Amino acid sequence: MRLSAEQLGWTAQGRRLLDNVSLDVEPGETFGLVGPNGSGKTTLLRMLAGLRRPHSGAVLVDGRAMSAMRQRDIARCIALVEQHADTTDRVTARQVVALGRTPFLSPLRPWSSQDEAVVSRALDDVDMRHMADRLWHTLSGGERQRVHIARALAQQPQVLLLDEPTNHLDIRHQLSILRLVRQLPITVVIALHDLNQAMDCDRVGVMEAGRLIDMGPPGQVLTAERLHHTFGVHADLVDDPLDGSRIMRFRTVV
Numbered sequence: 001m002r003l004s005a006e007q008l009g010w011t012a013q014g015r016r017l018l019d020n021v022s023l024d025v026e027p028g029e030t031f032g033l034v035g036p037n038g039s040g041k042t043t044l045l046r047m048l049a050g051l052r053r054p055h056s057g058a059v060l061v062d063g064r065a066m067s068a069m070r071q072r073d074i075a076r077c078i079a080l081v082e083q084h085a086d087t088t089d090r091v092t093a094r095q096v097v098a099l100g101r102t103p104f105l106s107p108l109r110p111w112s113s114q115d116e117a118v119v120s121r122a123l124d125d126v127d128m129r130h131m132a133d134r135l136w137h138t139l140s141g142g143e144r145q146r147v148h149i150a151r152a153l154a155q156q157p158q159v160l161l162l163d164e165p166t167n168h169l170d171i172r173h174q175l176s177i178l179r180l181v182r183q184l185p186i187t188v189v190i191a192l193h194d195l196n197q198a199m200d201c202d203r204v205g206v207m208e209a210g211r212l213i214d215m216g217p218p219g220q221v222l223t224a225e226r227l228h229h230t231f232g233v234h235a236d237l238v239d240d241p242l243d244g245s246r247i248m249r250f251r252t253v254v
């Protein structure tokens, strides 16, 4: 499924938080969104998920205006994993993941063993099956994050939007979640602060002060000059002698 943004704009309290953002994410592509704190990544992801309406411009899903789609239809094809999603309800991990099936349920299509299997598979994918019956408030930050990713996977989306999905995870779970996301045959837009992780995306886009100022293959976009000008750090780019991949070594603040 193709996800497009056409000249998106959003203003709050006189500040232009998204400024003329245009983007085409191809079916099956993994697109990384990078940029300093406050550059607009979350604002853009929420708009791509249909949770925030643009003040100008449009989001298109396979060429169809999202503004003309019902929320339920959007939820049947697009899932968002938010950065700070939380719940105060007394629910188990499995119940949170089961919420991912909501867009598909109706009086004519009640909960079935197929839904149960999708939920179990999603819990397995994030290594949370063994904690499925734990209450939400007893889970650690990283465990909650994995449950939220499982909820999005249980939605079986064609477009998956992830807002810094690895920020609470230990290194093993970071690597396994990123590998899982890359292997999914769906369209993915993922906001990342770890620029070395962003190197594994098909393309990256750089946000700066609400604008998408550059996009392309990570090796072409994440240059020493870009790191200097947009991220305010001096860095060296070195080639890993084992596999030739590009690694960033951050040195000092500009």
Ligand SMILES: Nc1ncnc2c1ncn2[C@@H]1O[C@H](COP(=O)(O)OP(=O)(O)OP(=O)(O)O)[C@@H](O)[C@H]1O
Residues within 6 Å of the ligand: 012, 013, 017, 035, 036, 037, 038, 039, 040, 041, 042, 043, 044, 207
């Ligand atoms: N509803 C709002 N009203 C006013 N300002 C807002 C609102 N929502 C977000 N902002 C501001 O918009 C800017 C962009 O925020 P956003 O969360 O999109 O950035 P981000 O790139 O995701 O940042 P981070 O890397 O810190 O998560 C920030 O300066 C934020 O304070």
